[in-house]
Amino acid sequence: MTTDAHHQVLVVGGGSAGISVAARLKRHGIHGIGLVEPSATHYYQPLWTLVGGGRATAEASARPQRSVLPKGVSWIRSRVEGVDPENRTVRTADGRTIGYDRLVVCPGIQLDWNRVPGMARAVTAPHTSSNYTYELAPKTWDLIRSMRSGTAVFTMPSGPIKCGGAPQKIAYLAADHWREQGVLKDIRVVLVLPTPGMFGVPEFAEELERVVSRYGIEVHKNSELVEVDPDGRSAVVVDHASGTRDSIRFDMMHLVPPQSAPDWIKESPLADPADPAGYVQIDKHTLRHVRHPDIFALGDAGSSPNSKTGAAVRKQAPVVARNIAAGLANAEALPASYDGYSSCPITTSRHRMLLAEFDYSLRHRPTFPLIDTTHERRDMWYLKRYGLPFLYWHLMLRGRA
Numbered sequence: 001m002t003t004d005a006h007h008q009v010l011v012v013g014g015g016s017a018g019i020s021v022a023a024r025l026k027r028h029g030i031h032g033i034g035l036v037e038p039s040a041t042h043y044y045q046p047l048w049t050l051v052g053g054g055r056a057t058a059e060a061s062a063r064p065q066r067s068v069l070p071k072g073v074s075w076i077r078s079r080v081e082g083v084d085p086e087n088r089t090v091r092t093a094d095g096r097t098i099g100y101d102r103l104v105v106c107p108g109i110q111l112d113w114n115r116v117p118g119m120a121r122a123v124t125a126p127h128t129s130s131n132y133t134y135e136l137a138p139k140t141w142d143l144i145r146s147m148r149s150g151t152a153v154f155t156m157p158s159g160p161i162k163c164g165g166a167p168q169k170i171a172y173l174a175a176d177h178w179r180e181q182g183v184l185k186d187i188r189v190v191l192v193l194p195t196p197g198m199f200g201v202p203e204f205a206e207e208l209e210r211v212v213s214r215y216g217i218e219v220h221k222n223s224e225l226v227e228v229d230p231d232g233r234s235a236v237v238v239d240h241a242s243g244t245r246d247s248i249r250f251d252m253m254h255l256v257p258p259q260s261a262p263d264w265i266k267e268s269p270l271a272d273p274a275d276p277a278g279y280v281q282i283d284k285h286t287l288r289h290v291r292h293p294d295i296f297a298l299g300d301a302g303s304s305p306n307s308k309t310g311a312a313v314r315k316q317a318p319v320v321a322r323n324i325a326a327g328l329a330n331a332e333a334l335p336a337s338y339d340g341y342s343s344c345p346i347t348t349s350r351h352r353m354l355l356a357e358f359d360y361s362l363r364h365r366p367t368f369p370l371i372d373t374t375h376e377r378r379d380m381w382y383l384k385r386y387g388l389p390f391l392y393w394h395l396m397l398r399g400r401a
Contacts, residue, residue, distance in 0.1 A: 003089060003099040008032035009324060010090065010100035012080050014042065014065055017106035017299030017313045023070045023399030024321030030328065035069065036092065038079040042068045043134055044392050046310055049166050050385065052131035052140030053173030055350060061134065068397050080107065083268050085292040102294055102324050105270060105280050107262050109162050109300035109308065115258045118228040125230035128253045131170055143252045144174045149186040150251030153235050155225040157258040158194035159277060162300050162308045165344040167256045175215035176349040189217045190248060192237050194224045203364050203374040204356045211348045261301050270295065272303050279303040285337040287320050296320045306360065311343035314396050341365060345384045353380040
């Protein structure tokens with residue numbers, strides 16, 4: 001097969017996963033790395049919750065893609081539209097065919113706005129927003145700070161999403177702002193969660209129950225938004241436990257769309273055939289594809305059952321890089337294993353945060369053993385606002401942390 005270029009390692013996606021793993025591969029002495037990414041801007045997406053909560057600017061989350069690309073990595077500014085694992089090639093949107101010896105798939109996750117009737121139109125309407133895009137996060141803060149009374153609805157879809165704590169975090173930031181302004185008593189705050197509890201790890205679920213009680217937030221568990229009427233400002237919520245449907249009129253709503261693997265992955269030989277969301281079917285420990293040994297995946301597009309967070313990427317990138325380096329050196333076994341570690345920094349107010357850390361077993365896995373991060377802490381707020389962005393830009397993206 002004729003190809004337009006060939007790389008020893010080809011990385012699909014220039015987000016946190018793609019840049020981190022490319023930097024790690026360089027540190028292993030691997031050359032001939034290509035990275036396919038269409039966007040000229042790189043975003044630190046965890047900051048968008050704070051943008052929506054009025055605690056950071058959107059501009060602080062963005063840097064030129066060129067500035068974070070590791071030196072010596074070839075940037076292919078296009079979008080992948082297909083992959084042929086048998087011939088070890090990918091096809092890009094501009095018609096190129098690129099060959100590889102090893103492929104790393106990390107294009108991120110797809111926001112499926114159209115899966116909920118009315119959602120795609122609602123998110124552009126005056127009274128609704130979402131922190132899940134760079135353009136809309138500032139609008140969330142505009143809605144929060146202008147609200148003085150009425151009903152505010154915050155939703156979360158079922159299924160894996162990036163940063164599973166984000167749908168809750170913005171509700172707490174909003175409620176704390178309204179408390180500071182003296183108007184929280186005049187606002188009905190509704191939080192719609194598809195899960196039976198506040199969080200999957202008991203220690204953090206208990207703390208979050210105290211948080212919602214403090215703010216007087218009305219939590220609908222086992223529930224999901226199934227339809228929204230942006231003109232009538234009405235949200236239809238179904239309770240999956242009882243089967244009942246409730247129509248809630250809102251004055252402001254923060255939407256989180258259902259999410260899945262990008263469509264081109266769903267339609268490719270890489271997808272898990274048993275998973276309608278179409279994630280790349282990988283071994284959850286080695287992160288290598290279960291049917292195509294030359295292909296690895298990490299980040300949001302992989303099928304590993306960890307929480308989809310930047311913290312997970314930080315632990316996955318060294319595993320992928322080390323295993324690829326071993327494979328290229330003809331090692332008989334893959335040396336590195338991922339244990340499912342992830343963390344979710346949950347902002348519970350405009351000044352406090354708890355740090356949820358856990359692995360595949362859903363056991364608490366604290367990084368700071370002498371600090372109790374299962375409760376709200378002010379020092380953890382500074383970690384979220386300043387420490388983690390510094391770690392991201394200066395260490396993680398350079399393959400040093």
